[in-house]
Amino acid sequence: MAIRRPSQIQIACIPQILKGRDCIGGARTGSGKTIAFAAPILQKLSEDPFGVFAVVMTPTRELALQISEQFAALGASMNLRQAVIVGGMDMIAQALALQKRPHVVIATPGRLADHIRSSGEEAIAGLRRVKFLVMDEADRLLTPGFAEDLEECMNVMAKAKTRQTLLFSATITQSVMQLKESFRHIFVHEVPSNSISIPATLDQTYLFIPTHVREAYLVSLLTLPINEKKSAIVFVNRATTAEVLKRIFRSMDVRVTSLHSQISQRERIDSLGRFRAEAARVLVATDVASRGLDIPVVQMVVNFDIPADPDDYIHRVGRTARAGRTGESIAFVTEHDINRIKAIEERVGKVMTKYELVTESMVIRDSLQQTSNAKREALMDLERENSGSLSKKRRFDGR
Incomplete structure (x- = not known):
């Protein structure tokens, strides 16, 4: 070994x-x-x-x-x-x-x-x-x-x-x-x-952004020339968010997979296997991926949603900078997350620094329109799939 x-x-x-x-x-x-x-x-x-x-x-x-x-x-x-x-x-x-x-x-x-x-x-x-x-x-x-x-x-x-x-x-x-x-x-x-909280080799940063354009900022972040080859885990709080982000990235030809409780166990195993084998560069996941998993190739962790419990943040960012390696984490902070970020900084004993490589003008110029279109299509696809699943269930139940 x-x-x-x-x-x-x-x-x-x-x-x-x-x-x-x-x-x-x-x-x-x-x-x-x-x-x-x-x-x-x-x-x-x-x-x-x-x-x-x-x-x-x-x-x-x-x-x-x-x-x-x-x-x-x-x-x-x-x-x-x-x-x-x-x-x-x-x-x-x-x-x-x-x-x-x-x-x-x-x-x-x-x-x-x-x-x-x-x-x-x-x-x-x-x-x-x-x-x-x-x-x-x-x-x-x-x-x-x-x-x-x-x-x-x-x-x-x-x-x-x-x-x-x-x-x-x-x-x-x-x-x-x-x-x-x-x-x-x-x-x-x-x-x-x-x-034990945070590895010394982890660089913790944040981006302060409006809630309704987080997806565009995420696309800009992960497609920067400095980041476009990095393996990354994007943590979200809800399975639906994970599915929407996965579809947005797929429409932009980013190698992506997802991991959350609403997919089958076989899909969960396959998704984790693809990410470990680097067949997928980005893993969009809920907290089912935050604890204990040994994925040595993770170079970046993005908290798309800020967790309510500071310890959950610690476990999430612990997916990178493991065993003495370097890594970076970026927290997407909206107007609703200020208290959560303060609690996290108090728990880890360190203040996050601002991530300077993604700017508002860059997002508007490079990714806002394309991401908005992709998000709209992703939501429509999910709605159609959910409606289809409900119709099948009604036919099966005789209702």
């Missing part, structure tokens, strides 16, 4: 996990957290192999698939059996995979909870003896949106006193630290928040 020396979090956590301690591990994105828990789990598995040995919980499907790839690479020499249990895939095939007692189960809470409720004791019996429970991106998993499903999963697993619990995240929130009292003999490794 071309890993020559351990990272800071691996040096700190691996020996403690091998000693049998529970662990809370915090370090910036791209610092090797997956190997920090996967390597000691596989070491312990090799000493006493049985399935299900470990369950890894993660908030997104894409991150679950990426963790699976890491386990497969690390466990290639020991015939590791694993199962990925995420939404958008066939439930029956997953239930059969669970019945075969894989050594490692990597799952999103919602889909694993679905199996616990409906797939029968034979499918979930292996979870009752699990030796390791990992929560990757633990701060996200411990939010109210995952609470019910996570509780359902935890109730069928081996109790805390008979298993090791490992919590890892780029941001260690109060909700994560509150669990410290629940575990035995716990080890905590946390890089101070002012150093």
Whole structure:
């Protein structure tokens, strides 16, 4: 895997996990957290192999698939059996995979909870003896949106006193630290928040623009001669926005793909694969792409929409400037985003500088009319497609 020396979090956590301690591990994105828990789990598995040995919980499907790839690479020499249990895939095939007692189960809470409720004791019996429970991106998993499903999963697993619990995240929130009292003999490794937030090699800038012309500014930004070959992720807050931007860029012959919750799992896998393989230069995505994903080619992150939570901004811009490489982020700030930007700057401890290469006159001259036409056509296409989908549903339902 071309890993020559351990990272800071691996040096700190691996020996403690091998000693049998529970662990809370915090370090910036791209610092090797997956190997920090996967390597000691596989070491312990090799000493006493049985399935299900470990369950890894993660908030997104894409991150679950990426963790699976890491386990497969690390466990290639020991015939590791694993199962990925995420939404958008066939439930029956997953239930059969669970019945075969894989050594490692990597799952999103919602889909694993679905199996616990409906797939029968034979499918979930292996979870009752699990030796390791990992929560990757633990701060996200411990939010109210995952609470019910996570509780359902935890109730069928081996109790805390008979298993090791490992919590890892780029941001260690109060909700994560509150669990410290629940575990035995716990080890905590946390890089101070002012150093984990933003990589030192990241150049943070902003563009202050009117809301109704953001698309034209985005086109001008990504087609500048200095940027036209850079790989970029454009983050938005809504799936509809992602689809509109994707269609605008396609009409302008920009190699683009999208990633959000409203497309099928197969499309999500294909989109991420195209971007990783550099078949697409621009990825337009919601926050499903903001956490944990290792995409080494990202040179620029654009926040087309500013997130409400400063920690979401940290995770988004963490897709670039990874592992010591340089990167840049540009925030599109409208008249509605001032308070959000102030909160972000306070959280990261740094004031953003103005991006000077895109000007109003340039946008009006080069991209405003073409982008406006492309946006109008994109919205009309989406409306037609949505109307067609509704008509099909009505015919199917007999209405």
